[in-house]
Amino acid sequence: xxxxxxxxxxxxxxxxxxxxxxxxxxxxxxxxxxxxxxxxxxxxxxxxxxxxxxxxxxxxxxxxxxxxxxxxxxxxxxxxxxxxxxxxxxxxxxxxxxxxxxxxxxxxxxxxxxxxxxxxxxxxxxxxxxxxxxxxxxxxxxxxxxxxxxxxxxxxxxxxxxxxxxxxxxxxxxxxxxxxxxxxxxxxxxxxxxxxxxxxxxxxxxxxxxxxxxxxxxxxxxxxxxxxxxxxxxxxxxxxxxxxxxxxxxxxxxxxxxxxxxxxxxxxxxxxxxxxxxxxxxxxxxxxxxxxxxxxxxxxxxxxxxxxxxxxxxxxxxxxxxxxxxxxxxxxxxxxxxxxxxxxxxxxxxxxxxxxxxxxxxxxxxxxxxxxxxxxxxxxxxxxxxxxxxxxxxxxxxxxxxxxxxxxxxxxxxxxxxxxxxxxxxxxxxxxxxx
Amino acid sequence: xxxxxxxxxxxxxxxxxxxxxxxxxxxxxxxxxxxxxxxxxxxxxxxxxxxxxxxxxxxxxxxxxxxxxxxxxxxxxxxxxxxxxxxxxxxxxxxxxxxxxxxxxxxxxxxxxxxxxxxxxxxxxxxxxxxxxxxxxxxxxxxxxxxxxxxxxxxxxxxxxxxxxxxxxxxxxxxxxxxxxxxxxxxxxxxxxxxxxxxxxxxxxxxxxxxxxxxxxxxxxxxxxxxxxxxxxxxxxxxxxxxxxxxxxxxxxxxxxxxxxxxxxxxxxxxxxxxxxxxxxxxxxxxxxxxxxxxxxxxxxxxxxxxxxxxxxxxxxxxxxxxxxxxxxxxxxxxxxxxxxxxxxxxxxxxxxxxxxxxxxxxxxxxxxxxxxxxxxxxxxxxxxxxxxxxxxxxxxxxxxxxxxxxxxxxxxxxxxxxxxxxxxxxxxxxxxxxxxxxxxxxxxxxxxxxxxxxxxxxxxxxxxxxxxxxxxxxxxxxxxxx
Numbered sequence: 001x002x003x004x005x006x007x008x009x010x011x012x013x014x015x016x017x018x019x020x021x022x023x024x025x026x027x028x029x030x031x032x033x034x035x036x037x038x039x040x041x042x043x044x045x046x047x048x049x050x051x052x053x054x055x056x057x058x059x060x061x062x063x064x065x066x067x068x069x070x071x072x073x074x075x076x077x078x079x080x081x082x083x084x085x086x087x088x089x090x091x092x093x094x095x096x097x098x099x100x101x102x103x104x105x106x107x108x109x110x111x112x113x114x115x116x117x118x119x120x121x122x123x124x125x126x127x128x129x130x131x132x133x134x135x136x137x138x139x140x141x142x143x144x145x146x147x148x149x150x151x152x153x154x155x156x157x158x159x160x161x162x163x164x165x166x167x168x169x170x171x172x173x174x175x176x177x178x179x180x181x182x183x184x185x186x187x188x189x190x191x192x193x194x195x196x197x198x199x200x201x202x203x204x205x206x207x208x209x210x211x212x213x214x215x216x217x218x219x220x221x222x223x224x225x226x227x228x229x230x231x232x233x234x235x236x237x238x239x240x241x242x243x244x245x246x247x248x249x250x251x252x253x254x255x256x257x258x259x260x261x262x263x264x265x266x267x268x269x270x271x272x273x274x275x276x277x278x279x280x281x282x283x284x285x286x287x288x289x290x291x292x293x294x295x296x297x298x299x300x301x302x303x304x305x306x307x308x309x310x311x312x313x314x315x316x317x318x319x320x321x322x323x324x325x326x327x328x329x330x331x332x333x334x335x336x337x338x339x340x341x342x343x344x345x346x347x348x349x350x351x352x353x354x355x356x357x358x359x360x361x362x363x364x365x366x367x368x369x370x371x372x373x374x375x376x377x378x379x380x381x382x383x384x385x386x387x388x389x390x391x392x393x394x395x396x397x398x399x400x401x402x403x404x405x406x407x408x409x410x411x412x413x414x415x416x417x418x419x420x421x422x423x424x425x426x427x428x429x430x431x432x433x434x435x
Numbered sequence: 436x437x438x439x440x441x442x443x444x445x446x447x448x449x450x451x452x453x454x455x456x457x458x459x460x461x462x463x464x465x466x467x468x469x470x471x472x473x474x475x476x477x478x479x480x481x482x483x484x485x486x487x488x489x490x491x492x493x494x495x496x497x498x499x500x501x502x503x504x505x506x507x508x509x510x511x512x513x514x515x516x517x518x519x520x521x522x523x524x525x526x527x528x529x530x531x532x533x534x535x536x537x538x539x540x541x542x543x544x545x546x547x548x549x550x551x552x553x554x555x556x557x558x559x560x561x562x563x564x565x566x567x568x569x570x571x572x573x574x575x576x577x578x579x580x581x582x583x584x585x586x587x588x589x590x591x592x593x594x595x596x597x598x599x600x601x602x603x604x605x606x607x608x609x610x611x612x613x614x615x616x617x618x619x620x621x622x623x624x625x626x627x628x629x630x631x632x633x634x635x636x637x638x639x640x641x642x643x644x645x646x647x648x649x650x651x652x653x654x655x656x657x658x659x660x661x662x663x664x665x666x667x668x669x670x671x672x673x674x675x676x677x678x679x680x681x682x683x684x685x686x687x688x689x690x691x692x693x694x695x696x697x698x699x700x701x702x703x704x705x706x707x708x709x710x711x712x713x714x715x716x717x718x719x720x721x722x723x724x725x726x727x728x729x730x731x732x733x734x735x736x737x738x739x740x741x742x743x744x745x746x747x748x749x750x751x752x753x754x755x756x757x758x759x760x761x762x763x764x765x766x767x768x769x770x771x772x773x774x775x776x777x778x779x780x781x782x783x784x785x786x787x788x789x790x791x792x793x794x795x796x797x798x799x800x801x802x803x804x805x806x807x808x809x810x811x812x813x814x815x816x817x818x819x820x821x822x823x824x825x826x827x828x829x830x831x832x833x834x835x836x837x838x839x840x841x842x843x844x845x846x847x848x849x850x851x852x853x854x855x856x857x858x859x860x861x862x863x864x865x866x867x868x869x870x871x872x873x874x875x876x877x878x879x880x881x882x883x884x885x886x887x888x889x890x891x892x893x894x895x896x897x898x899x900x901x902x903x904x905x906x907x908x909x910x911x912x913x914x915x916x917x918x
């Protein structure tokens with residue numbers, strides 16, 4: 001066994017030191033009745049070449065469609081330097097930086113990441129990651145209730161339906177009611193009134209249907225209740241950060257920042273808030289301090305919020321998070337810089353709007369909503385199911401009509417366009433729709 | 436060393452991108468004026484070589500399993516096979532969007548289904564969900580399942596209590612509280628295991644369940660486990676098992692045979708997937724028959740040689756993850772199980788338990804071992820007998836080139852050092868660790884300042900945590916007038 005180094009002589013020496021005859025004696029404290037019931041899996045060990053062959057067979061059984069699909073996860077180009085640096089095993093074979101003196105690498109990039117997330121979102125503090133955008137949003141709602149009380153949360157009808165399902169699971173468990181807020185004919189949030197007992201209003205920017213929301217005046221209408229904004233971080237290269245509109249918490253799916261699609265996991269939950277709420281925030285945080293010689297360094301800080309100290313009174317149960325995905329996001333943002341991020345966002349804008357224009361010109365095709373969008377939009381056509389099937393057959397993936405339908409928009413499929421979509425792919429996509 | 440913000444210069448770039456066809460102003464006009472970003476975010480501006488040197492330098496200030504021995508108790512820091520890293524980059528896995536149609540992702544669905552089937556076999560339990568992204572996420576999912584179960588039986592009003600041994604991981608009480616349960620602790624007896632009398636006293640029809648770690652965080656197997664689960668079942672409660680310590684009995688015993696109703700796996704512990712500097716992990720959950728109707732959806736169903744997603748559980752608790760959980764982590768766990776086979780699974784627990792017991796007997800004449808006796812994959816020592824802080828011994832270990840054990844946990848042992856060597860360390864490494872620990876004990880008597888001021892050989896000396904918490908500096912701030 002290539003991963004276990006013990007030779008028969010090593011085993012013999014260790015057994016003797018322990019004072020037992022046989023390996024099996026080490027398990028004598030497990031009741032024999034339990035051990036006796038064990039049933040093996042019926043699985044022979046496999047050498048590396050065979051394991052590789054089997055996994056490659058599974059990989060080959062997947063069809064790599066060209067993704068014109070988003071819903072939180074977007075196919076952006078990942079610079080080689082991100083993969084290369086994040087593959088350094090000093091990063092990925094470490095764990096949570098409990099021993100700060102030999103974890104300065106992790107603690108430093110966490111501090112950088114927190115800075116970058118604050119800059120993107122316009123917030124004052126950020127944690128070092130949550131599991132994904134959906135659970136980050138759910139945790140934001142729980143935090144809002146801790147901060148302001150209340151028993152309900154307002155959720156847009158246009159919220160990413162996959163995030164919404166996670167939020168509903170968490171809210172049901174925590175006894176928080178979910179109240180749906182409709183959208184207008186442009187697809188933008190139509191908030192009528194804020195009922196008493198509201199802990200928070202959730203807004204997604206751009207929303208699940210791709211439409212850019214108007215965040216002005218929302219916080220003022222909420223009073224004490226929290227304004228929680230869920231973002232698409234790449235779009236923040238061209239969209240005003242939610243912090244400018246008084247957001248109390250900003251969350252989001254961070255996968256688009258240098259992480260592969262990975263069939264939906266691992267992902268990266270972004271979480272940022274205002275400084276006054278930092279002690280209510282879930283998750284790990286890196287802080288700057290000095291060592292015994294006065295030299296600058298970093299530690300995990302504000303740990304009295306966390307489960308390993310505060311137990312049932314912790315701000316969250318989160319422990320293991322998405323550190324390596326956050327490292328990739330950090331390197332990605334450093335690799336792009338402010339101009340690179342803006343360029344990527346502008347390329348998304350341009351390619352998405354050019355494609356939308358061309359689709360509109362196809363007889364029978366139209367955009368389902370006429371609100372402003374970033375890089376994702378809903379298309380309506382005579383037979384959307386068949387159109388989507390046809391796209392699949394030609395190697396293109398869009399979000400099927402059932403997805404938009406869950407946001408109250410029937411007979412439409414969602415299309416997302418990133419800077420990675422080539423001219424040939426865009427032409428092929430259009431021709432498929434036309435044909 | 437400074438952050439990336441201390442490198443580079445305005446105008447430098449590490450990546451290149453195509454030009455847009457139209458000028459930016461024209462494109463920005465697609466965005467309503469009020470939503471248009473006014474300035475650019477303050478991000479680093481570095482050349483590619485500066486970027487590479489910075490993160491290479493940071494990586495060298497880190498200690499990972501690939502650097503050396505990492506006996507961090509409760510975390511199972513075993514070796515992370517390199518085959519898995521290479522496979523995870525395969526575009527046939529990495530480039531799949533979770534909204535691709537089922538026909539396009541048969542391979543990944545097969546992978547998930549097979550892993551699920553194998554995990555059910557390892558747990559000896561009939562149900563599985565792969566969605567939880569980490570152990571604590573699995574715990575929360577488990578608590579929501581328990582809630583749903585009692586809701587369906589009309590008992591939710593009275594089932595308010597989750598029982599927890601005082602040696603439990605901090606995530607256990609936090610997860611129970613998140614689901615709205617009241618946590619009632621059970622004291623440990625003199626053997627470090629659940630005190631049956633204390634358990635008996637706390638059992639009532641208010642008890643929704645118990646959360647147990649098996650073996651417990653002292654590395655001790657609960658000899659009375661069958662009695663404990665039976666007692667909880669007798670009052671109608673459910674038994675949650677925290678699987679962080681599965682490495683202790685892999686391939687030899689199954690939680691399902693011990694009376695578990697819910698069992699979470701930590702794929703990043705037992706199944707060799709990397710810890711990533713704090714994640715991503717994965718926390719799949721196996722469940723017993725009565726909980727099957729409440730599992731998260733979608734389930735992955737096999738029909739002939741085809742796989743599909745089923746949303747056929749009307750009483751499901753719903754999704755706990757936007758899609759299918761941490762799929763690339765699961766890919767690595769499957770590769771690991773296929774490599775091991777039944778024989779390898781047994782070898783893992785044999786190696787892990789043997790190494791832990793070896794270290795225990797080699798250290799117990801120098802360090803106190805409060806619950807001394809046959810341990811499983813880890814044991815807890817104490818520095819209290821030496822009159823030094825566990826923290827100081829831990830920091831001194833850094834100078835000897837080792838990652839310290841977990842310190843100050845479990846809470847029931849003073850000055851605790853929780854040591855988990857795993858099965859992947861050569862005997863020479865274990866011996867070198869013993870030697871270092873013994874020398875540190877001698878230093879503690881002869882020159883305690885050496886410990887108190889350690890580490891001496893790390894990139895930084897001991898860091899001021901009090902200052903960090905009192906005056907939190909949590910980000911870089913941009914220069915007052917940029918550029």
